[in-house]
Amino acid sequence: MTATVTVGEFSRLTYLSVKTLHHYHEIGLLAPVSIDSSSGYRRYSTAQVETAHLIRRLRELRMPLPDVRAVVEAADGPAREQTLRAHLERMEQELAHTREVVTSLRELLTPGEPLLDVSYRFIPSFRAYGVVDHVTRDDIGPWCQYAFGQLDAAGADIRATAGATYSDEFFTEDAGEVVAFLPVAPDQPPADGVELVDLPGGFFAVAVHTGAFTDFDRSYGALGSHVAEHCEVAPGPIRELYVVGPGDDPDPANYRTEICWPIQQLPSL
Numbered sequence: 001m002t003a004t005v006t007v008g009e010f011s012r013l014t015y016l017s018v019k020t021l022h023h024y025h026e027i028g029l030l031a032p033v034s035i036d037s038s039s040g041y042r043r044y045s046t047a048q049v050e051t052a053h054l055i056r057r058l059r060e061l062r063m064p065l066p067d068v069r070a071v072v073e074a075a076d077g078p079a080r081e082q083t084l085r086a087h088l089e090r091m092e093q094e095l096a097h098t099r100e101v102v103t104s105l106r107e108l109l110t111p112g113e114p115l116l117d118v119s120y121r122f123i124p125s126f127r128a129y130g131v132v133d134h135v136t137r138d139d140i141g142p143w144c145q146y147a148f149g150q151l152d153a154a155g156a157d158i159r160a161t162a163g164a165t166y167s168d169e170f171f172t173e174d175a176g177e178v179v180a181f182l183p184v185a186p187d188q189p190p191a192d193g194v195e196l197v198d199l200p201g202g203f204f205a206v207a208v209h210t211g212a213f214t215d216f217d218r219s220y221g222a223l224g225s226h227v228a229e230h231c232e233v234a235p236g237p238i239r240e241l242y243v244v245g246p247g248d249d250p251d252p253a254n255y256r257t258e259i260c261w262p263i264q265q266l267p268s269l
Contacts, residue, residue, distance in 0.1 A: 002047045004033060010044040014052035029069055030055060063087050116207050116222040120266050123201055127188065128181035129154050130197035136175040147180035148247065154191035165237040204260040205231055212252035219259060227261045234262040
């Protein structure tokens with residue numbers, strides 16, 4: 001047996017404020033079963049309490065309202081479960097990222113400069129498969145996943161370390177040219193989805209960043225400071241070489257990235 005109750009009583013039954021219930025009604029998420037034509041008073045059914053509880057819990061999990069609506073309106077279990085599973089996976093990724101940021105912040109608050117070994121290297125010019133695009137900083141993660149997927153699918157016939165170059169504008173303007181590359185043989189034939197690019201040779205100051213990319217800025221800061229203090233900076237984009245990356249190991253703690261800062265010549269330290 002069900003009964004109808006006022007919006008105020010329904011608020012007490014569901015722990016949802018009257019203001020929230022009015023908003024959910026306006027957006028078509030949870031409508032009252034009846035509205036008095038003269039007074040405009042809303043009434044809800046006790047049969048809606050469970051749905052209201054579901055909505056409240058999903059919103060506590062920060063699920064976007066369109067996804068909440070998809071769950072509430074799903075006619076079958078599989079569709080509802082798929083939406084819920086996708087959101088939970090996103091939350092787990094956010095939680096992992098939050099933990100990485102907290103760890104990085106604690107390290108940042110620890111007295112002392114980060115330890116970073118700097119070496120020097122001449123890298124000859126080479127040919128590579130490349131994916132070239134103008135990328136915003138906010139989109140760099142998904143773009144790299146796409147770009148390196150294209151490079152993997154190209155089927156280069158030599159084993160090499162993939163990398164990327166980042167233009168000055170990528171840092172100064174939060175958007176600029178990025179080239180994801182995979183070195184290939186000089187006579188490597190073209191392939192679908194990638195370009196053949198020639199990367200120039202030069203001298204570089206090189207440091208290895210170990211672990212997730214959360215505190216990548218600290219490695220950049222330490223290497224860039226070393227270069228400013230001991231070297232003459234050369235024009236050209238910074239390179240990153242992904243010795244161990246997401247495609248090699250599922251654990252970010254095991255990532256190893258070589259940051260290559262262009263310099264004019266090998267310094268005499």
